[in-house]
Amino acid sequence: MEANKDAALHYLELAERALLTNDNARAMRYINKSEDLFPTQKAQDLRDQIKHRATHSSNNSTTNESNTTSSNHDRANTNHNSSHTRHRTNSKTTxxxxxxxxxxxxxxxxxxxxxxxxxxxxxxxxxxxxxxxxxxxxxxxxxxxxxxxxxxxxxxxxxxxxxxxxxxxxxxxxxxxxxxxxxxxxxxxxxxxxxxxxxxxxxxxxxxxxxxxxxxxxxPTNRAYRRRQHPNTFHFTTHSPQTNTTTLTQILPYLLLFLISIIGTFLVSEPQFQLHRTGKYTVLRTTRSADIQYYVKQDFRAPSTQTELDRFESSVIDEYISDLRNQCYREQQHKESMIWRARMMNDNNLYRQAQQLTTPSCTKLSQFARTYA
Structure with a gap:
């Protein structure tokens, strides 16, 4: 539900503010509320960040403890983790x-x-x-x-x-x-x-x-209203019943929309080419300019005039550029997502890996633009 998603994102914003003040307990409560409403990857990332902080803090404390008190520290840490688990399970505070x-x-x-x-x-x-x-x-x-x-x-x-x-x-x-x-x-x-x-x-x-x-x-509705007459017995009466004509009138617009969508699927013709090989598009061709490869059907008939062929190959090039842009956008989003996650988790190794990610589609699009501009 969309309302649940908006409320979940609001709780994640509150969790991020709590993290800025190092209030991990409050942040975890907001994360739990958010996941109850609408699970998201961002909530999981924030939870991992809190765990990472807790582990890092626990490791620093352990190095400062002496060998004689290490067993006591382990028991205390175990009690803390079990208490934290109970706190997560009961996400509601007093x-x-x-x-x-x-x-x-x-x-x-x-x-x-x-x-x-x-x-x-x-x-x-x-x-x-x-x-x-x-x-x-x-x-x-x-x-x-x-x-x-x-x-x-x-x-x-x-x-x-x-x-x-x-x-x-x-x-x-x-x-x-x-x-x-x-x-x-x-x-x-x-x-x-x-x-x-x-x-x-x-x-x-x-x-x-x-x-x-x-x-x-x-x-008007068909709801049957219930009124108690005697223990364990009910008397049912109806209010404003709909006739068959009224019901048909109500569903008729939806039926028309359904029929129009079905008819539309038959009217839409298949594309003349595909940039990637599929079951129907098996014949490889290449544009005269830009050398863009594409596939057509076995019964494909090339345009008979020079003008029509230029127009056809122009549509192939436009589709190729659009496909590169979409792939470039997905690669950039993946890289930015990894960078954001590394920063939130304060993980230097993950940050270096994210910085080293390449975007080959973006590079190919840039080269194409310079060559055939």
Whole structure:
């Protein structure tokens, strides 16, 4: 998920700042949070850097210890490593849990949906979605292990389900929580009439609701609502069922897009040449200028006029230059990545290896530009 990736990168920035102040413990906490949200190579590199620092510091301390205290130092170092491992496993500190517990308690005891989401009564639909995504990510039971996280997550979902629906929000602004028993009375007296409001029995989100929450669909749904009648028994009623015509109307645009993509694959013709030999392109040819080699099919027919041949070979040269540029870019990125990793890990050997890496495609592109400019 893209929101998880942005949050993960934010934690990595905090980890880098902590490393600048030599606060390895804080940096490791941020790295763990980042990897929980979205694993990246950068997080692994920062973790390796911290391990390298710890090993380097441990080696310096060991050389200053006498032989008589070396066994005690080993035991202390072992205890430190096991404690560090436990700390990584429980990535939440006592301070983190305390702040989360306070936030969870506030959400569970709060009766105002606007306060739960942390928005004003004039908040727009975009503001509601932004607040919901942030809180749902923070208090999702898979991410937040503090006591009461599940109840807080459900309370956040209830608040959003009401405020994101224009009709429900209008009634909530007018009646507040009094609308729920009013709905129950209307439901009993008039069968399936009236509007549905989120009640305490509706804690689970269906796949359709999750889609509606994140993509803004507010039309009729097929959700079956559940109301407890008797212990261990449930009464199911449906609200605003969709007809076959409505369903077909909704999926028709997606069906058209699918058909257009299928038809497009048949309309696109195969290229006349390839720069590299493949199963179909086996006949080797060379351009008259620049001596660029390329491959064509067995049934290839060369352009009949000089102008057409010049235009064709010009396209071959352009494709060759574009291919060299792409390869050059990848080689440069690989080299810069190794240099950055060596600097972060303070590894001189790795830095020298990175500096010695060559970029043959870049060299070939430069030579080509000088020769055929």
């Amino acid at each position: 301070e983190d849990f305390t702040s989360e517990e306070e936030a969870i308690k506030k959400i569970k005891t709060c009766k105002d949906y606007y306060t739960i989401l942390g928005v004003s009564k004039t908040a727009s639909e975009a503001d509601l979605k932004k607040a919901y995504r942030k809180l749902a990510l923070q208090f999702h039971p898979d991410k937040c292990k503090a006591p009461g996280a599940t109840e807080a997550f459900k309370a956040i979902g209830k608040a959003f389900s009401v405020l994101s629906d224009p009709k429900k929000r209008e009634d909530y602004d007018q009646y507040g929580h009094a609308m729920e028993p009013q709905y129950e009375n209307n439901h009993r007296n008039h069968g399936h009439g009236g509007h549905y409001y989120y009640s305490d029995d509706d804690d689970d989100f269906s796949a359709e609701e999750i889609f509606n929450l994140f993509f803004g669909y507010s039309g």
